[in-house]
Amino acid sequence: MGAPGPAANSSSSHTGRPLVEFQNVWKTYVTGAEPVHALRGVSINIYRGEYISIVGPSGSGKSTFMHILGCLDTPTSGRYLLAGTDVSKMDEEQLAEVRNRRIGFVFQQFHLLPSLTAWRNVELPLVYAGVGRHARKVRALSALEQVGLGNRADHHPNQLSGGQQQRVAVARALVTEPDVVLADEPTGNLDSRASADVLAMFADMHKAGRTIVLITHENDVAAAAERVTRFRDGRFIEPEQAAA
Amino acid sequence: MSFFETLRSGLEAIATHRLRSGLTVLGILIGIAAVILTVGLGEGATASVNSAINALGTNLLIVTPGSSTTGLVRGGFGSADTLTYANAKALANKKDCPDIAGVAPQVQAFATLVAGNNNWTTTVYGSTPQWLSVRGRTMAEGSWFTSADMAHAANVVVLGQTTAVELGLFNPVGQTVNIDNVPFTVEGVLASSGTSSSAQNQDDLAVVPLTTAEEVTGTANVSNIYLQATSQGTLNAADEEATNLLLQLHGITNPTEADFTITTQSSLVSTATSVDKTLTVLLAGIAAISLLVGGIGVMNIMLVSVTERIREIGLRKALGATPGVIRRQFLIEASVLGLAGGLAGAALGIIGAEVIPHFISNKIAISGFATAGAVVVAVAIGIVFGVYPASRAARLAPIEALRSE
Ligand SMILES: Nc1ncnc2c1ncn2[C@@H]1O[C@H](COP(=O)(O)OP(=O)(O)OP(=O)(O)O)[C@@H](O)[C@H]1O
Numbered sequence A: 001m002g003a004p005g006p007a008a009n010s011s012s013s014h015t016g017r018p019l020v021e022f023q024n025v026w027k028t029y030v031t032g033a034e035p036v037h038a039l040r041g042v043s044i045n046i047y048r049g050e051y052i053s054i055v056g057p058s059g060s061g062k063s064t065f066m067h068i069l070g071c072l073d074t075p076t077s078g079r080y081l082l083a084g085t086d087v088s089k090m091d092e093e094q095l096a097e098v099r100n101r102r103i104g105f106v107f108q109q110f111h112l113l114p115s116l117t118a119w120r121n122v123e124l125p126l127v128y129a130g131v132g133r134h135a136r137k138v139r140a141l142s143a144l145e146q147v148g149l150g151n152r153a154d155h156h157p158n159q160l161s162g163g164q165q166q167r168v169a170v171a172r173a174l175v176t177e178p179d180v181v182l183a184d185e186p187t188g189n190l191d192s193r194a195s196a197d198v199l200a201m202f203a204d205m206h207k208a209g210r211t212i213v214l215i216t217h218e219n220d221v222a223a224a225a226e227r228v229t230r231f232r233d234g235r236f237i238e239p240e241q242a243a244a
Numbered sequence B: 001m002s003f004f005e006t007l008r009s010g011l012e013a014i015a016t017h018r019l020r021s022g023l024t025v026l027g028i029l030i031g032i033a034a035v036i037l038t039v040g041l042g043e044g045a046t047a048s049v050n051s052a053i054n055a056l057g058t059n060l061l062i063v064t065p066g067s068s069t070t071g072l073v074r075g076g077f078g079s080a081d082t083l084t085y086a087n088a089k090a091l092a093n094k095k096d097c098p099d100i101a102g103v104a105p106q107v108q109a110f111a112t113l114v115a116g117n118n119n120w121t122t123t124v125y126g127s128t129p130q131w132l133s134v135r136g137r138t139m140a141e142g143s144w145f146t147s148a149d150m151a152h153a154a155n156v157v158v159l160g161q162t163t164a165v166e167l168g169l170f171n172p173v174g175q176t177v178n179i180d181n182v183p184f185t186v187e188g189v190l191a192s193s194g195t196s197s198s199a200q201n202q203d204d205l206a207v208v209p210l211t212t213a214e215e216v217t218g219t220a221n222v223s224n225i226y227l228q229a230t231s232q233g234t235l236n237a238a239d240e241e242a243t244n245l246l247l248q249l250h251g252i253t254n255p256t257e258a259d260f261t262i263t264t265q266s267s268l269v270s271t272a273t274s275v276d277k278t279l280t281v282l283l284a285g286i287a288a289i290s291l292l293v294g295g296i297g298v299m300n301i302m303l304v305s306v307t308e309r310i311r312e313i314g315l316r317k318a319l320g321a322t323p324g325v326i327r328r329q330f331l332i333e334a335s336v337l338g339l340a341g342g343l344a345g346a347a348l349g350i351i352g353a354e355v356i357p358h359f360i361s362n363k364i365a366i367s368g369f370a371t372a373g374a375v376v377v378a379v380a381i382g383i384v385f386g387v388y389p390a391s392r393a394a395r396l397a398p399i400e401a402l403r404s405e
């Protein structure tokens, strides 16, 4: 309906300010002899409540995009607005708060702390949010309950299967009720059963109104999202082009 | 994140890495205990030598036979028999030596004392009635021998406390003690000098009149002469007067050919102290090296620990930890380890200082300065090398930290 904006794939069903706005974002790594442009002018709007998947070939820059989106890394140039605020203008303290309150990250490698039990891993973001001890435990246990691991709360990561560890990581991403959940190949290390479990959890989250961004290699995984985007050579490609 | 949460998380990290934490604490502990003990050994040696020298009396000059070419403390007594009781009497003459307040010539020899079934070998001194005041001693019981005893070469003896105890004499005054098979009557017992625990025990001795000793030894020579100056300020004058008089009595014109040596008590102290200072510095150097080695160990473990945990730092940052929170967590970890090692090391050092002297003859004096200094240095090493790399890691972008191997 509306005039196509500069951003690729802006969904016409949403109105108002996007939650995430990328405007011509570049990321260049200068490690070797010649610079590697991991992102070449990424522009995208993501709205509150969207479930969007990103597919694309290996090395195309999906993870790099996701890290910048999650404020784990900074762009070389371009603008990134999160809920209307320019992230590049934030100091370390503000960034920490954004990561803590607005973003829930699910990594392909789980990234759980091996020395802590499942529920202590899940409560970690709440520790940094300054939530009291008792409330933390209640919320961590209920998040574990949500991912079906209520009976594994006192297990250490090395006592859990890969699928269970990833579910703990999902619980950790959920527990702060973030604006957006970012998942970088969350099913990459899982078999199809475990993958289906994790995807079912994302579907539940989406129904509950959470914004979800999911990176995947697999088309059937991507299809679970309501909006599928394609990534190639450091940028999103137009849907028509992708379909071609 | 509250201080309590940070403390808890620091303590958890320490508990998680028990072996590494234990090694860190051990490194600090050994370094500090070594510093405390080695410095304490040096200071203990100085203190015991000083107290032994001061127990000889006050404002003393000691005349010994034989010449001293080096001017340093001599190991033994001179071999030349050049000092006599007559010399001592001359030195007591106020006209020639106005700055000498007391003169105590000493003959000394080892002898076996027998009382009842007990016998004990000790140093027997022959001296004049002035010995008591020159050597700064007092009586515990009985009385000191008199000029009359001296004149009659009476067979009377005054015992030191240790000697009396070793002879099993509980009411010694009036009892008979055989010295090399000659019966002596005990006139009194000296009050303790407070050096009974040291190597130079001034309580293990017996004193008889000089005249009696001369009869036994058959010679008029004395082992040495203790002179007491009238005051601290007249020590040099007394030294000069005694030197001139003795040179004259011995018919020596060239002072460099003197056949006696006069040593002041203060020169004894300063020589002994300077020797011990060197010892202390040497020991402190060894201690500093062991602290340094311990510190390098701590530094190593801390660096490894932080490097190993960069991913953890990255994850904590990704979950919302600020660099300040990360720094504080490592600061607490490092301080707890440093303090634990520091306090345990101080405790071990202090316990060692109590226990070790039971096995070796040396005293160990705890130096508060060295103890505090060692603890501060160790804690500082732990903190600097734990917090510095952690705070660098805390400034990395979370993804860089997460990706690091
Ligand atoms: N830290 C880095 N230093 C140098 N180059 C990097 C770095 N991180 C990523 N790159 C490069 O950036 C490009 C994009 O990498 P990225 O990890 O974003 O790809 P991806 O789309 O996630 O791939 P995959 O599907 O295999 O995970 C790659 O060419 C990679 O080599």
Ligand SMILES: [Mg+2]
Pocket (backbone or CB within 6 Å): A062, A063, A064, A184
């Ligand atoms: Mg990737």
